[in-house]
Every structure is written in structure tokens, then in C-alpha cells.
Amino acid sequence: MKLYYSPGACSLSPHIVLHETGLPFTAVLASTKTKKLQDGTDFHTINELGYVPVLELDNGERLREGPAIVQYLADQVPGKNLAPANGSMERYRLQEWLTFIGTELHKGHSPLFAPGTPEDYKPQVRERLQARFAWVDKQLAGKDYLLGQFSVADAYLYTVSRWGQYVGVDLSGYANIVAFQQRMEQRPAVQAALRAEGLLA
Structure with missing residues (x-):
């Protein structure tokens, strides 16, 4: 997985949760000012809305919006109890x-x-x-x-x-x-x- 983040922005929340899960991931810096990645890629090609966070799954699918991302991550490791059971x-x-x-x-x-x-x-x-x-x-x-x-x-x-x-x-x-x-x-x-x-x- 890849997490597109900007230091101290709302993407810090899923960044913390990723570390809580213990799941392997790569953190990719996406400047909220320049809207560019460190290799010069236009961040709008990752998220046309131009903001973080974005979680890119191993199959290439991308998930936006912190509250959705953190619940997805919690559900990948139910034994860690990072979120209560769905439906409860x-x-x-x-x-x-x-x-x-x-x-x-x-x-x-x-x-x-x-x-x-x-x-x-x-x-x-x-x-x-x-x-x-x-x-x-x-x-x-x-x-x-x-x-x-x-x-x-x-x-x-x-x-x-x-x-x-x-x-x-x-x-x-x-x-x-x-x-x-x-x-x-x-x-x-x-x-x-x-x-x-x-x-x-």
C-alpha cells in the first residue's frame, strides 16, 4: 500500500493508523503547496481534487478521505481492535x-x-x-x-x-x-x- 501525505496535514491520522496496524506500506510525500510529488509527478494525476490523504491499495485502487481510509485499515486487522465491529x-x-x-x-x-x-x-x-x-x-x-x-x-x-x-x-x-x-x-x-x-x- 502507499499513503500519499503532507507533513502535519489530516493525512497524519491514517499515517498513525498504518503504524498501529503493522501492515507494510510506503509513505509518499505530496506537497499541498506545489501539488507535486518529489519525483515531479503532478499530484492531480493521483487525486484530481489535489489533497491528501490518498491510500493506494496493492491492486492500484485508490481510496480518498481520512475517515474512510482509517476504517478500511482498521478492518484489515480486526484482531487489533482499532475499530468496533461493523454493524455494532x-x-x-x-x-x-x-x-x-x-x-x-x-x-x-x-x-x-x-x-x-x-x-x-x-x-x-x-x-x-x-x-x-x-x-x-x-x-x-x-x-x-x-x-x-x-x-x-x-x-x-x-x-x-x-x-x-x-x-x-x-x-x-x-x-x-x-x-x-x-x-x-x-x-x-x-x-x-x-x-x-x-x-x-
Whole structure:
């Protein structure tokens, strides 16, 4: 398998999950700025939408969108318990979290990364994100992970919660999120993905 990624982008989530699975894969750097691979290939020939992540399977088929990719990966190694069983209420809880992180947190950051966003609009964006993270902080009370035990949703939350340091969304007041981030950073798979993306100090 190949994972097309950009350092620190949302592709960090499947990158972490790949390390959790233990499955063999190749990580291929795809610049979100130049839209080119390191060998000069136009990334649009891999994903015409021009963004990461993309998972290329050994048969050449490609899967886009992080929440779909991480569930696919989890289902390849059911014994690792990275996602609850398909059809169970717990699986729908996982999908609920993946959807919330994708729509409320991930896309909620988009205006802060977009160069054309008016400066006077950004405080509203940050305020909305703070409110969403405050809710997540409450959900993590008394739990190590979103579903109680580690799942692919935690890799996505960890990835998105890292972005605040770059766009002025301060999460330091949310003790449960801070503890969650620290817990995640102790996982060997997280360390391996961060190291591979050049994100470890």
C-alpha cells in the first residue's frame, strides 16, 4: 500500500493508523503547496481534487478521505481492535466521532489556514472552535480515549487538535484534551508517524 501525505496535514491520522496496524506500506510525500510529488509527478494525476490523504491499495485502487481510509485499515486487522465491529452500535459511535471531527473540527480550521480569509473574521472562527473543543474536553472526562479504548477516531482527533498551535486556537485550558494529547504522544505508532513526517523535535 502507499499513503500519499503532507507533513502535519489530516493525512497524519491514517499515517498513525498504518503504524498501529503493522501492515507494510510506503509513505509518499505530496506537497499541498506545489501539488507535486518529489519525483515531479503532478499530484492531480493521483487525486484530481489535489489533497491528501490518498491510500493506494496493492491492486492500484485508490481510496480518498481520512475517515474512510482509517476504517478500511482498521478492518484489515480486526484482531487489533482499532475499530468496533461493523454493524455494532459502537461502530456507529466511532462514525459519529469521525464525522464530528471531520465536519466541526477539521473543516472548522479551514478559514484559519486559507490565505484569503479576512482577519476580522478569524476571531469568530476561533471562538466556534474553542466551543467545540470545550465540548470534546467534557466527553473525555474520566476516559483515556474517545470510545474508552484506543480507536482510529483518536488518531484523527489528535491530528486536528495539533493544529491550534499554528493558527492561534489555544487548547491549554482543556485539561482532558492536553492529557489526551500527551497520552497519544506516548504511543509508538504516533511517534513513528511524527518522526517520518519530520514533526518530532
